[in-house]
Amino acid sequence: MGASEHASKQYDLDLDSIRSRVLQMGGLVESQIRRAVEALGSGDRAAMAEVIANDHRVNAMEVELDGDCSQVIVKRQPAANDLRMILAIIKTVTDLERMGDEAQKIARMARSIHERGTPPPPTAVDVRHAAEVVLAMLRRTLDAFARLDCTTAAEVIRDDVGIDSEFQAILRQLITYMMEDPRTISTALEIVWIAKAIERIGDHAKNMAEYVIYIVKGTDVRHTGALTIEP
Amino acid sequence: MSAPDTLMSTELMEDQETTLAPKAEVKQLDFYYGDFRALHRIDMPVYERHVTALIGPSGCGKSTFLRCFNRMHDLYPGNRYGGQIVLHPDNTDLLAREVDPIEVRMRIGMVFQKPNPFPKSIFDNVAYGLRVRGERSRRRIEDKVEQALRDAALWDEVKTRINEPAYNLSGGQQQRLCIARALATDPELLLFDEPTSALDPIATASIEELIHDLKQRVTILIVTHNMQQAARVSDFTAYMYIGELIEFGVTDELFIKPKKKQTEDYITGRFG
Numbered sequence: 001m002g003a004s005e006h007a008s009k010q011y012d013l014d015l016d017s018i019r020s021r022v023l024q025m026g027g028l029v030e031s032q033i034r035r036a037v038e039a040l041g042s043g044d045r046a047a048m049a050e051v052i053a054n055d056h057r058v059n060a061m062e063v064e065l066d067g068d069c070s071q072v073i074v075k076r077q078p079a080a081n082d083l084r085m086i087l088a089i090i091k092t093v094t095d096l097e098r099m100g101d102e103a104q105k106i107a108r109m110a111r112s113i114h115e116r117g118t119p120p121p122p123t124a125v126d127v128r129h130a131a132e133v134v135l136a137m138l139r140r141t142l143d144a145f146a147r148l149d150c151t152t153a154a155e156v157i158r159d160d161v162g163i164d165s166e167f168q169a170i171l172r173q174l175i176t177y178m179m180e181d182p183r184t185i186s187t188a189l190e191i192v193w194i195a196k197a198i199e200r201i202g203d204h205a206k207n208m209a210e211y212v213i214y215i216v217k218g219t220d221v222r223h224t225g226a227l228t229i230e231p
Numbered sequence: 232m233s234a235p236d237t238l239m240s241t242e243l244m245e246d247q248e249t250t251l252a253p254k255a256e257v258k259q260l261d262f263y264y265g266d267f268r269a270l271h272r273i274d275m276p277v278y279e280r281h282v283t284a285l286i287g288p289s290g291c292g293k294s295t296f297l298r299c300f301n302r303m304h305d306l307y308p309g310n311r312y313g314g315q316i317v318l319h320p321d322n323t324d325l326l327a328r329e330v331d332p333i334e335v336r337m338r339i340g341m342v343f344q345k346p347n348p349f350p351k352s353i354f355d356n357v358a359y360g361l362r363v364r365g366e367r368s369r370r371r372i373e374d375k376v377e378q379a380l381r382d383a384a385l386w387d388e389v390k391t392r393i394n395e396p397a398y399n400l401s402g403g404q405q406q407r408l409c410i411a412r413a414l415a416t417d418p419e420l421l422l423f424d425e426p427t428s429a430l431d432p433i434a435t436a437s438i439e440e441l442i443h444d445l446k447q448r449v450t451i452l453i454v455t456h457n458m459q460q461a462a463r464v465s466d467f468t469a470y471m472y473i474g475e476l477i478e479f480g481v482t483d484e485l486f487i488k489p490k491k492k493q494t495e496d497y498i499t500g501r502f503g
Contacts, residue, residue: 004501005501006500008500076500077458077459077488079487080494083487084484217488217489219488
């Protein structure tokens with residue numbers, strides 16, 4: 001946050017530590033999502049189990065970061081950019097934790113699809129593509145957070161529109177598929193849940209990008225429509 | 232240094248437009264202690280029946296600025312004002328030579344950092360200004376003293392011992408007594424110079440509560456080192472640095488999103 005430091009060195013250390021742990025948590029969530037989606041393609045049961053088990057680590061980071069943010073509020077009464085940073089982090093970790101839940105959900109669905117043994121519908125490829133897009137959104141929003149870069153954040157917000165329409169397209173394809181062959185309904189429905197989880201991850205990445213803009217500019221761009229945001 | 236940012240968001244301006252009128256307007260105010268220039272060309276409104284907080288590091292000139300309003304600098308030779316402080320509604324320039332500082336102080340009350348009751352009874356402290364003003368009617372003085380003590384939220388605590396020495400009161404009570412003393416002469420503007428820095432948190436809270444109530448009737452200008460206090464009690468905040476007004480704005484905005492980096496560095500506790 002700018003070049004200047006606080007008169008209190010400890011305050012700087014506390015804030016730096018919180019910010020770097022948000023990025024760590026983001027990294028963990030990103031790998032959870034990637035591994036869940038990869039396991040959907042490969043059928044790697046061990047990977048699925050690991051993603052499901054690892055979610056508690058994401059949850060623990062959320063709790064710890066919330067606690068540390070409370071400490072900063074009570075000890076430092078942050079104002080202006082520090083206050084915006086702390087508020088944004090409290091919200092960011094909530095979104096990250098929910099993304100973690102979505103990753104776990106994808107792993108569960110992948111396990112159930114592969115246990116059933118019926119070949120997944122071809123739409124699964126589109127789902128993996130959508131997952132690549134949201135993973136890139138997450139990476140860029142974490143980047144934007146690390147560098148306090150509004151331009152990248154604004155791009156992420158705009159990209160979310162693409163993900164929403166991709167989800168609609170996947171849904172239409174799956175409906176067609178289910179109508180043609182009702183035996184695929186169970187698996188197709190699970191693919192719907194996975195696609196929905198991916199779409200939700202995109203929404204969370206978009207939220208996080210909005211918080212970055214709030215930190216930097218002090219303007220709350222939530223619910224204002226992506227088109228009104230200037231990079 | 233560039234001109235202070237005195238613009239407010241249009242939304243807030245519209246919000247407050249109906250009630251927002253300047254009680255005083257500071258125009259190109261300079262102040263010199265002998266050869267030392269302590270204030271540089273300050274332009275700022277003080278809005279009627281609102282609280283304006285002055286913040287800034289020690290030595291930035293905020294107390295000097297505050298004391299210009301009731302001509303306290305006149306007490307020392309060699310001090311010199313430049314510019315104007317125009318008091319509405321009569322457009323009196325408080326700094327004009329022909330304006331009597333005693334008259335100014337009748338219209339503008341002041342409360343200091345350390346409670347400074349006179350070595351008199353509680354009653355006589357509050358009655359003092361009225362008597363100076365020439366009020367002779369015992370009845371009117373009594374009514375006015377009671378009203379001022381009520382307005383300062385002190386009446387219930389002192390009504391049974393109104394003739395005791397003011398020094399018997401606690402620090403917080405003494406400060407409220409000083410506020411009552413200032414209120415007794417019906418001032419249009421009240422100046423507070425760090426009114427709670429010598430008080431404990433409970434007494435501080437009661438003074439802040441009082442400031443909140445008083446602004447319904449009187450315009451308030453407060454100097455404080457406590458940023459949270461400025462954020463809590465004021466409607467507008469002015470940030471000063473080395474004799475200059477750096478930023479003036481709506482308090483709710485200034486503490487979340489100040490316009491100037493200097494302001495941000497100060498309120499977030501960073502080195503400038």
